[in-house]
Amino acid sequence: xxxFYTTILILLSASLYAANDSVPIxxxxxxxxxxxxxxxxxxxxxxxxxxxxxxxxxxxxxxxHRNESTAVVPQxxxxxxxxxxxxxxxxxxxxxxxxxxxxxxxxxxxxVQFNETxxxxxxxxxxxxxxxxGDLRFQNYRFGGGLSTSIGKxxxxxxxxxxxADLAYRQIDPRPKNLVTDLNVAxxxxxxxxxxxxxxxxxxxxxxxxxxxxxxxSELGVPNVVHxxxxxxxxxxxxxxxxxxxxxxxxxxxxxxxxxxxxxxFGNLGYKYITFQKIISTLNELPMARAxxxxxxxxxxxxxxxxTHWSIKAQTEFRHKTGIENIFDDATDNVYPMILSLAQFSxxxxxxxxxxxxxxxxxxxxxNVSMALGYLSHSENYKSPxxxxxxxxxxxxxxxxxxxxxxKIHINISTNAAxxxxxxHNLNLSGNTIWQIPIIQTYQVLSSNFVxxxxxxxxxxxxxxKIALFIDAKYSYTNFFSxxxxxxxxxxAGVNL
Amino acid sequence: MKxxxxxxxxxxxxxxxxxxxxxxxxxxxxTKCIRIIMPENVNVVSRTNEKVKFTNRSTGETKLxxxxxxxxxxxxxxxxxxxxxxxxxxxxxxxxxILSGSVGxxxxxxxxxxxxxxxxxxxxxxxxxxxxxxxxxxxSSGTSYNGDNxxxxxxxTDKVLYADGVAILxxxxxxxxxxxxxxxxxxxxxxxxxxxxxxxxxxxxxxxxGESVIICDVGxxxxxxxxxxxxxxxxxxxxxxxxxxxxNLDIDGATVPNMDKWYCYTASYWILHNRGFKxxxxxxxxxxxxxxxxxxxxxxxxxMHLAAGDFDMERTAYQIPNExxxxxVNCSVESERQWNILPPSVDAGWTHCGTIDHDQTRYFxxxxxxxxxxxxxxxxxxxxxxNSTDDFNTECVPSLIEExxxxxxxxxxxxxxxxxxxxxxxxx
Numbered sequence: 021x022x023x024f025y026t027t028i029l030i031l032l033s034a035s036l037y038a039a040n041d042s043v044p045i046x047x048x049x050x051x052x053x054x055x056x057x058x059x060x061x062x063x064x065x066x067x068x069x070x071x072x073x074x075x076x077x078x079x080x081x082x083x084x085h086r087n088e089s090t091a092v093v094p095q096x097x098x099x100x101x102x103x104x105x106x107x108x109x110x111x112x113x114x115x116x117x118x119x120x121x122x123x124x125x126x127x128x129x130x131x132v133q134f135n136e137t138x139x140x141x142x143x144x145x146x147x148x149x150x151x152x153x154g155d156l157r158f159q160n161y162r163f164g165g166g167l168s169t170s171i172g173k174x175x176x177x178x179x180x181x182x183x184x185a186d187l188a189y190r191q192i193d194p195r196p197k198n199l200v201t202d203l204n205v206a207x208x209x210x211x212x213x214x215x216x217x218x219x220x221x222x223x224x225x226x227x228x229x230x231x232x233x234x235x236x237x238s239e240l241g242v243p244n245v246v247h248x249x250x251x252x253x254x255x256x257x258x259x260x261x262x263x264x265x266x267x268x269x270x271x272x273x274x275x276x277x278x279x280x281x282x283x284x285x286f287g288n289l290g291y292k293y294i295t296f297q298k299i300i301s302t303l304n305e306l307p308m309a310r311a312x313x314x315x316x317x318x319x320x321x322x323x324x325x326x327x328t329h330w331s332i333k334a335q336t337e338f339r340h341k342t343g344i345e346n347i348f349d350d351a352t353d354n355v356y357p358m359i360l361s362l363a364q365f366s367x368x369x370x371x372x373x374x375x376x377x378x379x380x381x382x383x384x385x386x387x388n389v390s391m392a393l394g395y396l397s398h399s400e401n402y403k404s405p406x407x408x409x410x411x412x413x414x415x416x417x418x419x420x421x422x423x424x425x426x427x428k429i430h431i432n433i434s435t436n437a438a439x440x441x442x443x444x445h446n447l448n449l450s451g452n453t454i455w456q457i458p459i460i461q462t463y464q465v466l467s468s469n470f471v472x473x474x475x476x477x478x479x480x481x482x483x484x485x486k487i488a489l490f491i492d493a494k495y496s497y498t499n500f501f502s503x504x505x506x507x508x509x510x511x512x513a514g515v516n517l
Numbered sequence: 518m519k520x521x522x523x524x525x526x527x528x529x530x531x532x533x534x535x536x537x538x539x540x541x542x543x544x545x546x547x548t549k550c551i552r553i554i555m556p557e558n559v560n561v562v563s564r565t566n567e568k569v570k571f572t573n574r575s576t577g578e579t580k581l582x583x584x585x586x587x588x589x590x591x592x593x594x595x596x597x598x599x600x601x602x603x604x605x606x607x608x609x610x611x612x613x614x615i616l617s618g619s620v621g622x623x624x625x626x627x628x629x630x631x632x633x634x635x636x637x638x639x640x641x642x643x644x645x646x647x648x649x650x651x652x653x654x655x656x657s658s659g660t661s662y663n664g665d666n667x668x669x670x671x672x673x674t675d676k677v678l679y680a681d682g683v684a685i686l687x688x689x690x691x692x693x694x695x696x697x698x699x700x701x702x703x704x705x706x707x708x709x710x711x712x713x714x715x716x717x718x719x720x721x722x723x724x725x726x727g728e729s730v731i732i733c734d735v736g737x738x739x740x741x742x743x744x745x746x747x748x749x750x751x752x753x754x755x756x757x758x759x760x761x762x763x764x765n766l767d768i769d770g771a772t773v774p775n776m777d778k779w780y781c782y783t784a785s786y787w788i789l790h791n792r793g794f795k796x797x798x799x800x801x802x803x804x805x806x807x808x809x810x811x812x813x814x815x816x817x818x819x820x821m822h823l824a825a826g827d828f829d830m831e832r833t834a835y836q837i838p839n840e841x842x843x844x845x846v847n848c849s850v851e852s853e854r855q856w857n858i859l860p861p862s863v864d865a866g867w868t869h870c871g872t873i874d875h876d877q878t879r880y881f882x883x884x885x886x887x888x889x890x891x892x893x894x895x896x897x898x899x900x901x902x903x904n905s906t907d908d909f910n911t912e913c914v915p916s917l918i919e920e921x922x923x924x925x926x927x928x929x930x931x932x933x934x935x936x937x938x939x940x941x942x943x944x945x
Contacts, residue, residue, distance in 0.1 A: 241871075241879070
């Protein structure tokens with residue numbers, strides 16, 4: 021907590037110092053609102069300096085709300101409400117840029133079912149769950165920062181570090197207490213390969229740990245607590261009262277990227293390896309399972325950015341996860357000897373999208389429209405008993421953004437709508453158990469067609485050339501044709517420096 | 518660009534390699550590779566209807582197949598049960614019976630095979646355990662109530678048996694914790710922590726064929742203390758303890774005779790393990806109490822391996838040789854079970870009320886032995902294959918609750934159906 025406050029103070033001090041930037045705040049806000057420069061490659065530390073030529077700091081507080089008529093993923097709850105406080109800054113200097121962020125959020129996820137573990141998607145399928153569930157309170161802390169600096173005339177060094185600490189708990193039975201710590205570090209070098217282009221290479225590493233500790237205070241008994249193994253199966257032998265477990269893992273990866281100072285080609289090719297192990301503490305540190313995941317992504321875009329701007333972009337991402345269960349002999353003297361490992365679970369995800377954008381801008385107005393076509397697929401397989409799930413969607417998106425820049429006022433409105441057409445889906449489960457309920461429910465929702473729209477509005481008022489106040493509102497609506505609706509709303513207010 | 522393509526190819530190669538470098542999950546297992554070891558001194562003529570049941574300890578999945586078949590198996594750790602109908606010769610006469618055997622925690626990862634030692638399931642000549650009610654009841658407030666536990670013995674033979682001298686036994690070990698106990702005498706004896714014996718000279722307590730003996734904790738009408746409980750004031754015997762703890766005194770039911778207490782580990786009073794982690798047995802001990810207590814103590818050692826280090830432990834209990842045991846029942850819960858305390862010759866299986874530790878659904882339930890048939894005079898014949906997994910119905914409404922129509926839950930819902938064995942209704 022002390023580190024968190026210290027980070028905020030450092031960020032605010034740096035921002036106030038940077039507020040002496042001679043560029044008016046309205047222009048800096050305008051530059052940071054350009055959605056057509058959202059390229060993955062500019063998120064890497066080696067090329068992040070190309071993200072923007074102007075400094076900007078956001079200090080904001082807000083509220084977030086999510087509500088679903090039927091839980092899309094019961095393990096993630098039927099809704100959530102939270103408040104948050106964020107500071108993030110991007111400061112340019114002669115040699116490069118520095119950036120930092122800190123945030124705190126406090127809230128509640130409602131009606132979480134069949135899951136008592138944080139970071140569900142990451143740790144799936146080896147999560148902890150029970151048949152009771154309930155609301156889950158949480159507190160999340162994030163802070164991080166980095167810098168990019170020139171080394172000589174043609175090289176740049178970028179370093180980035182992020183840390184998050186999450187706490188989730190419930191104060192009625194079942195009473196999980198989950199603690200997450202996650203440290204990410206990335207370092208990269210980029211080289212000017214021409215007057216316009218930088219070629220960057222980055223490597224990253226992550227260290228992750230989550231502890232789950234459940235308690236029951238009821239005198240009469242407890243519900244069954246199970247350790248899931250994928251597609252509604254669980255480790256039958258270790259169900260019951262093994263309430264304490266932890267996950268430890270790490271990831272490593274690298275990418276190569278290309279970015280232009282202004283317009284031109286942008287590209288990125290990345291790979292990441294993620295692995296974690298699930299250990300049941302109450303069984304004398306029994307390593308129940310481990311998972312490995314390979315993620316590869318590629319992006320290639322061309323941007324033309326003058327009074328007329330347009331871009332075309334192709335991007336793809338592929339993920340393959342393997343879940344390996346360890347099999348143990350009988351425990352003697354409280355020690356379970358491991359006899360073999362079985363790769364029972366696997367999942368594949370792919371997401372490919374082609375998009376195009378066209379717009380115009382002048383001193384006061386900027387607008388653009390965009391269109392994208394894509395294909396999404398997700399599949400899961402469990403070997404014995406043989407089970408599988410497959411979901412595929414073709415996606416068509418349209419969107420637009422309008423920005424008004426006045427003397428004192430800056431307005432940014434963006435909206436998009438997407439139609440997800442289910443092209444293929446199937447689910448084969450073995451047997452009939454209550455643990456399959458969330459799988460079936462998610463399948464029923466996601467195997468249908470659905471439409472999604474997102475709208476964002478941001479109004480900034482510039483008190484003087486250095487400070488602006490803003491309010492920001494976002495709304496997302498998803499209608500699944502299986503008669504399920506999802507509403508996500510967030511609103512925040514703050515100051516730009 | 519060439520470098521980018523090369524990088525992508527390397528990434529894909531890593532994915533492909535990692536996908537292949539895993540052990541196959543399933544394989545074809547020939548059940549013929551299981552060696553069936555016949556009981557000694559039994560002249561087997563033929564075996565028919567041979568079956569093997571595999572229970573995967575990791576997944577809970579069970580497969581029942583004919584012995585000799587080839588089946589697709591998931592590699593793992595299994596409990597295996599073998600049964601067949603057997604014809605054997607005794608003094609030139611052909612007899613028919615069931616041959617049964619079990620082996621627990623077998624690693625089935627290839628076709629190298631393993632052995633199952635079998636036992637002849639003979640016709641019972643003495644008492645068997647008909648029912649164990651160890652879970653207790655609940656008050657209307659939802660709190661648990663002890664004292665109304667009972668064990669029911671049954672005369673499954675066609676002759677009069679005498680209950681005099683029959684001992685009820687509770688295992689020292691729990692089925693949920695296992696250590697390497699030395700000296701290891703588990704195959705030939707039962708290590709016990711409680712021994713209570715029905716008093717009598719040998720012919721004082723006759724039990725007719727088809728009749729039961731009810732042995733309870735406290736022989737009183739429990740409905741006065743807990744309206745959701747039932748009347749045990751007419752039980753045949755109770756186990757009573759002279760407690761040395763003033764805060765934990767036992768109740769001596771006035772209308773129910775006490776058993777002879779030979780030994781019990783507790784200084785206060787004994788109740789059955791209400792989560793069902795112990796094994797229970799009945800035995801006829803052929804020696805006098807003092808001689809037994811002098812000669813059959815068992816001091817054992819084991820090492821506890823904990824995160825804090827290794828701890829050498831020493832404890833003392835009593836041992837009952839298998840030959841003295843009339844019947845035994847292993848109890849446990851699926852989620853915590855580590856082993857069968859009794860050897861396969863006494864009980865090759867195990868039974869339960871509830872599936873997890875502290876299971877809140879276990880109250881008001883007992884384990885009851887299955888009925889095989891009814892004789893023409895209405896006497897029930899109970900199943901006794903020395904495998905309580907097969908022989909017992911689990912999580913039944915206790916027979917005394919059925920008889921008295923008392924509560925089956927904390928809300929006071931009354932039992933309305935009577936059954937022979939917890940499953941088969943009496944009106945059929």
